[in-house]
Amino acid sequence: MINLSKRKFRTMATSSTLLVVLVLLLSLFAGACSPSPASPTTPAATTPPVATTPTAPPTTPSSPATTPAPTTPKPTATATPAPTATAAVPKPANPELILATTTSTADTGLLDAILPMFEKKTGYKVKPIAVGSGQAMTMGERGEADVLLVHSPDAELKFIQNGHGINRRLVMHNDFIIIGPSGDPAVIKGAKSAIEALTYIAGSRAIFISRGDNSGTDALEKKLWKTAVIDPKGQTWYQETGQGMGATLNVAAEKRAYTITDRGTYLKTRKNLNLDILVEGDKVLLNVYHVIEVNPQKSDKINAAGAKAFSDFIVSTEIQEFIGKFGVDAYGLPLFFPDAGKPE
Amino acid sequence: MDLIVEGIIQAFVLLVHGDPEVMRVAALSLGISLAATVISLFIGVTLGTAIGLTRFYGRRFLVSLINTGMGAPPVVVGLIVTIMLWRNGPLGVLHILYTPYAMVIAQCVISLPIITGFTMASIQQVNPKLRLQILALGASHGQLLWLLLRETRLPLLSAVMAGFGAIISEVGASMMVGGNITGQTRVLTTAIVMETGKGDFGLAFALSLILMALVYLVNLVLTLIQQRSRPR
Known part of the structure; x- marks a missing residue:
């Protein structure tokens, strides 16, 4: 009798421990899944480049670029008048936007720097898929991406000619x-x-x-x-x-x-x-980057409004200025040269 | 050598400072893999028990498939799941490609055969006379199943550890269906691949240490549960 109840107790204890652990972990998961308002950065918190600017203001740092150490939060940045920061983030009808892009934009940390600004400003949630330009265009061709940021001019022209993309615009070069x-x-x-x-x-x-x-x-x-x-x-x-x-x-x-x-x-x-x-x-x-919106006529699943918003954003004066300064702090010279609006 | 020292130091710094991004990446890794383990545990134990206790036509063929599935390459699973979940794919309406949910699905597919196979083997390994004895003592079918599962809890917990170990360390499928998106689907393994690609070996190594510590902690908990009662 005593033996039995002991065993019963043990089973109960075991299963309740399991249950507690499970609940704990699942809640952790739920927490991790839900988008946190803190702007995402790479885990590369200890590397100096601009990739880690959790406090990057929505406007380009208009302060002189002589203040380095972008890793340190600048409390003054939030104090500067930023009209977009106070306005509520707009809610687009279809917030999910797939950006197929090249490994170079991801490996340099440029995407990590500008995407949070775009998301904050427009309310879109961008899924940047960093692949080669070839694969990026294949994704566009299949309608699996909404907007492309690529650097393979010959293939891009073919892509446009075949009716897969529209509105090809010059963004930058290095x-x-x-x-x-x-x-x-x-x-x-x-x-x-x-x-x-x-x-x-x-x-x-x-x-x-x-x-x-x-x-x-x-x-x-x-x-x-x-x-x-x-x-x-x-x-x-x-x-x-x-x-x-x-x-x-x-x-x-x-x-x-x-x-x-x-x-x-x-x-x-x-x-x-x-x-x-x-x-x-x-x-x-010469290495030239273009932004291309995937032709929305291909399928109704393509987020055309989001693609246009992103294209407009990346060629906007504000972001072009930011691109021109990106990397200056860490390397003494910019990684990319802004080109939007210039003739090819 | 200096990289290893640098990595160890960096891992400690990241952990002690509680770097929010690293914490989030680690929590997501753990959450996705545990959710996938739990789901495939329920399905796998049910399937494994059913296959282990019954005899039907084509059973050996099915078992051979499950045993093959135990070694299914994650990258193949990832590719198949990606194709299924594409916007224009058969399950495109779900809109979950490049989300943690897609990663849970892919990891379920990877761990399910492992847990099913382990369950099946351990149920079959129980002396068949025990089944007869339990039934002879007047137990219902539900009670029989419960007793058999209790009898096999040691190998079952090993199954959980094997299944969990396979998916938390997996990178091919996670990279493909998740896309390694900052703040959304970046998990420890994909972050390690990315940092290695960037040439940031110290950080990659630090993340590896954190991953291994995490796997150890989970397995420690499971081992404690497993070894808690004296095996009979």
């Missing part, structure tokens, strides 16, 4: 650079053009790391090889990672290899790389 080990085994430093540099690399069979993921960077690189009339595919010195820019830079650093990267991602990850800029400034190395 440039591509050819980087490699400081020893420079293929002696490309001083090459007159990017094409010449690639010819040297192919000639010396020095290892070259390619994205190989159909991204904007990959498309440019393939175009350069084609112009140089070299087919590197299948060569032992030509290796494809199939990954984003950041990951590809890591591989190139580890293999002491050459690669082509956008300057923004390079500046952001430079400290771990130990790779030097060897060729830059060639006109063919």
Whole structure:
């Protein structure tokens, strides 16, 4: 008898512990799922770049850019008159907006910096999916994204021509650079053009790391090889990672290899790389970003209003100014140059 | 080596300061994986018990499928779930792609075969004479099931640990169906992949330590429950 009741008690205790743990964890989950008003930042709280600006005011920091340390909250920022901050956040009919974009905009932290501003101003909830430009456009083509921020001009024009997108607008540019080990085994430093540099690399069979993921960077690189009339595919010195820019830079650093990267991602990850800029400034190395709204006629599921709101936002004077200053604090020079409204 | 030291220090700093974003990412990781474990626990135990106790045509084939499912590659599961949940996909009306709910679904699919398989094996391992004895003592079918499950609670808790361990450490499916969106679907594993991609190895390592600590804590709780009563 005593034995039985003891066992019963034990079972009860066990199951009640389980229950308490479950309830606790589920409530934790519910809390985590619900959107918190605090503007999201990357977990990279300890890294200096602008990605971590939890207190970034909705307006661009009009204060002189000489005050660095964006990680420290600036209580004065909220005190400055910000008309949009006091106004209630508007509630769009369909708040869910899928932005398909490139890994470079995510890896540089630019998206993390501007999306909270956009969400605060317009009430849209953006789901940025960072993939290569190629995949981003495929998502648009399938109607699985609403707006694209991409940098693969040839493919973009095709995308528009095929009726998948509308309203392609210039947003910003930076440039591509050819980087490699400081020893420079293929002696490309001083090459007159990017094409010449690639010819040297192919000639010396020095290892070259390619994205190989159909991204904007990959498309440019393939175009350069084609112009140089070299087919590197299948060569032992030509290796494809199939990954984003950041990951590809890591591989190139580890293999002491050459690669082509956008300057923004390079500046952001430079400290771990130990790779030097060897060729830059060639006109063919220009890296131009456009925003494209996915053609709403494709399907009624596309959030056309949201796409337009985002496009208008990113080419607005306010955000263009912000883009021009982005990265200056951390790197001494901007990662992107604003271009909205300029001729192509 | 310095990276490891840096990572350990950074992990402590993040934890001690209670960095809100890291806390949120960790809580989301834990919440999604626990919710998925609980759901697949209910379904899996039911299925496993049913399959373990009955004999029907094609049973061995079904069991072989479940056993294969125990090793299903998360990235394949992720791809299938993504295609299903696309706006223009068969389940697009749900509008849950790139939300934690989609991640719970994908993780359920991954852990379900594990829990089902473990349950089935442990139910079958109980001496069949015990079943007869329980029934002979006049127990109803409900009581029989309850007693059998109690009899197998040790392996069942192992099933929970295996299922949970498989999904909290999983990155392929979470990345695909969640999209690693800041503040919405970023979990520890996808954050680790992202920080590694950014070349921030110290932070990536710190997040890895936090993930491992979290997995250890959950398993510690489960182990304590499992080992609480003397195995008979």
